[in-house]
Amino acid sequence: AQSVAQPEDQVNVAEGNPLTVKCTYSVSGNPYLFWYVQYPNRGLQFLLKYITGDNLVKGSYGFEAEFNKSQTSFHLKKPSALVSDSALYFCAVGDQTGANNLFFGTGTRLTVIP
Amino acid sequence: DADVTQTPRNRITKTGKRIMLECSQTKGHDRMYWYRQDPGLGLRLIYYSFDVKDINKGEISDGYSVSRQAQAKFSLSLESAIPNQTALYFCATRSADRDNQPQHFGDGTRLSIL
Numbered sequence: 001a002q003s004v005a006q007p008e009d010q011v012n013v014a015e016g017n018p019l020t021v022k023c024t025y026s027v028s029g030n031p032y033l034f035w036y037v038q039y040p041n042r043g044l045q046f047l048l049k050y051i052t053g054d055n056l057v058k059g060s061y062g063f064e065a066e067f068n069k070s071q072t073s074f075h076l077k078k079p080s081a082l083v084s085d086s087a088l089y090f091c092a093v094g095d096q097t098g099a100n101n102l103f104f105g106t107g108t109r110l111t112v113i114p
Numbered sequence: 115d116a117d118v119t120q121t122p123r124n125r126i127t128k129t130g131k132r133i134m135l136e137c138s139q140t141k142g143h144d145r146m147y148w149y150r151q152d153p154g155l156g157l158r159l160i161y162y163s164f165d166v167k168d169i170n171k172g173e174i175s176d177g178y179s180v181s182r183q184a185q186a187k188f189s190l191s192l193e194s195a196i197p198n199q200t201a202l203y204f205c206a207t208r209s210a211d212r213d214n215q216p217q218h219f220g221d222g223t224r225l226s227i228l
Binding site: 034036041044051090094101102105106 | 206217
């Protein structure tokens with residue numbers, strides 16, 4: 001079975017500082033990993049994904065994520081946080097069956113302080 | 115994602131009532147999904163459909179049913195609503211052209227059952 005864990009319910013960071021939102025995963029084979037962002041009263045928006053290849057994945061809005069197989073992690077990062085980055089962030093893993101469904105973490109609320 | 119439209123956006127109803135949530139998409143995607151979001155639990159899959167003749171149960175299908183009326187339409191029904199079905203419900207779509215494509219979400223329906 002596959003799963004993801006987001007160990008932090010809340011992350012606070014000052015505007016202009018680097019941010020990291022953590023995600024660890026558990027799968028039996030090669031992982032397919034995703035990050036989504038949710039703004040208030042909106043659905044989830046896709047940020048980036050890792051399927052194979054380079055361990056550093058670049059995505060929308062200046063975000064990137066680093067895949068680390070030995071630590072089974074896929075942390076989301078941004079070099080300089082903006083107030084507008086404040087939102088709820090979800091990590092997800094694709095299942096290993098033909099259905100390719102997603103299993104989501106519990107979410108991390110990021111607050112960027114001006 | 116404006117290409118995935120959910121109606122209604124908000125609904126308040128009473129225990130025992132039948133409720134239908136509707137989802138339509140203009141993305142031309144074959145795959146459609148229904149999730150519920152609860153605070154601290156992330157998103158959980160209720161049902162998914164890979165085409166009009168294909169309906170599959172997800173992680174938490176009890177108490178729910180779905181109908182795929184057309185490629186573009188996928189509705190979720192609560193036959194007899196109960197208070198613990200109060201949640202935020204999301205519809206999502208995905209292309210089947212290639213595996214591990216991201217899902218595209220509607221803006222959700224906030225359902226309250228009194």
